[in-house]
Amino acid sequence: MCKMTSDSSASNSKNKTRLTNFISIAVFGIVVLTLVLSVAGSIDAFKEPPKAAVTSHNIRSDGEGLDYYTYVDVSVHNFGVDGTAVVWVTVTQGENKWVEMQSVFLASQESIDLTFTFTEPGFLSPDPIYSQVRIDNLRV
Numbered sequence: 001m002c003k004m005t006s007d008s009s010a011s012n013s014k015n016k017t018r019l020t021n022f023i024s025i026a027v028f029g030i031v032v033l034t035l036v037l038s039v040a041g042s043i044d045a046f047k048e049p050p051k052a053a054v055t056s057h058n059i060r061s062d063g064e065g066l067d068y069y070t071y072v073d074v075s076v077h078n079f080g081v082d083g084t085a086v087v088w089v090t091v092t093q094g095e096n097k098w099v100e101m102q103s104v105f106l107a108s109q110e111s112i113d114l115t116f117t118f119t120e121p122g123f124l125s126p127d128p129i130y131s132q133v134r135i136d137n138l139r140v
Contacts, residue, residue, distance in 0.1 A: 049083050050084070051078065051079040054087075055076065055077045057073065061123065063123055068122060070129055073113065074114045075111065075114075078107065078108060083105070084104065086101055086138065087133065087135055088100075089133050090133075
């Protein structure tokens with residue numbers, strides 16, 4: 001009977017060791033998970049991008065002598081969080097196409113007016129000039 005008591009206490013000791021190891025691993029896992037989630041919150045890949053949108057755009061032309069310019073005026077408003085917006089403007093005349101871009105940082109609810117200047121379209125061309133605007137919202 002003494003032998004059974006010895007086996008029983010050895011078994012209890014092993015169970016306590018296993019339980020202690022399990023608790024240690026669980027606590028370690030919780031600490032690591034907490035650190036990963038806090039670091040992930042500061043990584044750009046997990047942040048929400050801004051919600052910048054074109055509120056208006058207008059194309060106009062002006063010339064002086066033989067110099068001819070096409071201007072595209074763009075108004076942009078950020079309806080989301082702070083962040084960077086890349087504004088792309090494409091101007092076409094006949095088969096010709098010209099593209100310009102500008103990267104701007106916008107705070108939440110901030111608006112900005114931009115003017116893109118194109119010297120390539122010609123005023124002697126019979127083809128009309130068209131413009132198109134696109135925005136890419138980037139994370140901060």
